[in-house]
Amino acid sequence: MIEQYIRDVHDFPKDGIVFKDITPLLQDPEGLNRSILGLAEAVDPDSYDVVCGIESRGFIFGTALAHHLGKGFIPIRKPGKLPWKTASETYELEYGTDTIEIHVDAVESGGRVLMVDDLLATGGTMEAGLKLVRRIGAVPVACCFVIELSFLNGRKLLGDVPAHSLMTV
Amino acid sequence: MIEQYIRDVHDFPKDGIVFKDITPLLQDPEGLNRSILGLAEAVDPDSYDVVCGIESRGFIFGTALAHHLGKGFIPIRKPGKLPWKTASETYELEYGTDTIEIHVDAVESGGRVLMVDDLLATGGTMEAGLKLVRRIGAVPVACCFVIELSFLNGRKLLGDVPAHSLMTV
Numbered sequence: 401m402i403e404q405y406i407r408d409v410h411d412f413p414k415d416g417i418v419f420k421d422i423t424p425l426l427q428d429p430e431g432l433n434r435s436i437l438g439l440a441e442a443v444d445p446d447s448y449d450v451v452c453g454i455e456s457r458g459f460i461f462g463t464a465l466a467h468h469l470g471k472g473f474i475p476i477r478k479p480g481k482l483p484w485k486t487a488s489e490t491y492e493l494e495y496g497t498d499t500i501e502i503h504v505d506a507v508e509s510g511g512r513v514l515m516v517d518d519l520l521a522t523g524g525t526m527e528a529g530l531k532l533v534r535r536i537g538a539v540p541v542a543c544c545f546v547i548e549l550s551f552l553n554g555r556k557l558l559g560d561v562p563a564h565s566l567m568t569v
Numbered sequence: 570m571i572e573q574y575i576r577d578v579h580d581f582p583k584d585g586i587v588f589k590d591i592t593p594l595l596q597d598p599e600g601l602n603r604s605i606l607g608l609a610e611a612v613d614p615d616s617y618d619v620v621c622g623i624e625s626r627g628f629i630f631g632t633a634l635a636h637h638l639g640k641g642f643i644p645i646r647k648p649g650k651l652p653w654k655t656a657s658e659t660y661e662l663e664y665g666t667d668t669i670e671i672h673v674d675a676v677e678s679g680g681r682v683l684m685v686d687d688l689l690a691t692g693g694t695m696e697a698g699l700k701l702v703r704r705i706g707a708v709p710v711a712c713c714f715v716i717e718l719s720f721l722n723g724r725k726l727l728g729d730v731p732a733h734s735l736m737t738v
């Protein structure tokens with residue numbers, strides 16, 4: 401149970417939105433520990449080889465999980481941040497578009513990947529992340545989130561990749 | 570020794586720069602493990618209460634270190650990303666300025682903080698980070714970096730806060 405560590409911030413980033421603030425979870429050793437153990441238990445660690453996190457809050461949970469399990473970590477980043485050869489994917493936002501990138505040599509062909517992000521909202525970012533991982537020849541086996549906003553139906557964009565959340569709103 | 574996991578990428582982000590790519594380090598379980606253990610050994614964990622990392626590559630090493638040691642993690646973020654009340658600090662770049670923020674309730678008064686980032690270059694970002702931590706009443710006890718570009722003399726901006734690097738170029 402991590403609910404007690406999440407702070408509701410009203411009208412952020414704009415009026416009418418209740419933002420789920422994860423910083424109280426991170427700054428509490430017990431909260432951080434529960435979230436990493438929760439992610440480790442959500443999907444059998446033997447079913448994947450590496451952990452992939454999406455910039456930048458996916459880095460927070462993804463790297464700690466990877467280190468906890470003795471696995472490697474793959475960052476998916478915003479455009480222009482990764483220095484080597486990349487694959488990129490553009491996806492739609494409420495207004496406009498966004499793009500994320502992955503190094504083409506980030507995972508060996510056929511490598512099994514656990515996808516991690518802090519929040520499942522509309523699912524657009526993770527859908528693009530799944531496309532990127534497949535584009536470089538790897539296999540996304542599951543998606544893990546700390547918080548899921550179920551009223552936004554983000555799961556429907558993830559296809560047949562199972563999704564797990566530590567907390568559902 | 571982590572040097573073997575760092576990839577030199579020439580002319581990134583612009584001509585003449587040799588960029589130190591940490592992604593091979595992250596994606597190798599042994600490389601990631603060595604870097605976290607190295608950071609844990611660089612500064613006595615009994616000398617600090619929490620780990621603070623600067624967005625976004627400081628999140629990668631900082632959170633894994635915090636979880637490894639059973640401590641909490643404090644994110645310093647780019648402007649407009651933290652939803653609660655913040656303190657902010659603007660610092661100079663080669664061209665223009667940049668700003669970073671911290672939640673005012675991120676660390677209790679007098680709390681001892683280990684600062685973590687992936688790279689010590691000119692030191693401007695970490696200098697601003699030290700100011701932020703002090704501004705909210707906490708005490709930065711040391712700075713840790715994975716890579717230090719010593720020819721840029723970033724240490725001179727860190728004042729009397731000791732700096733440790735896993736690899737120096």
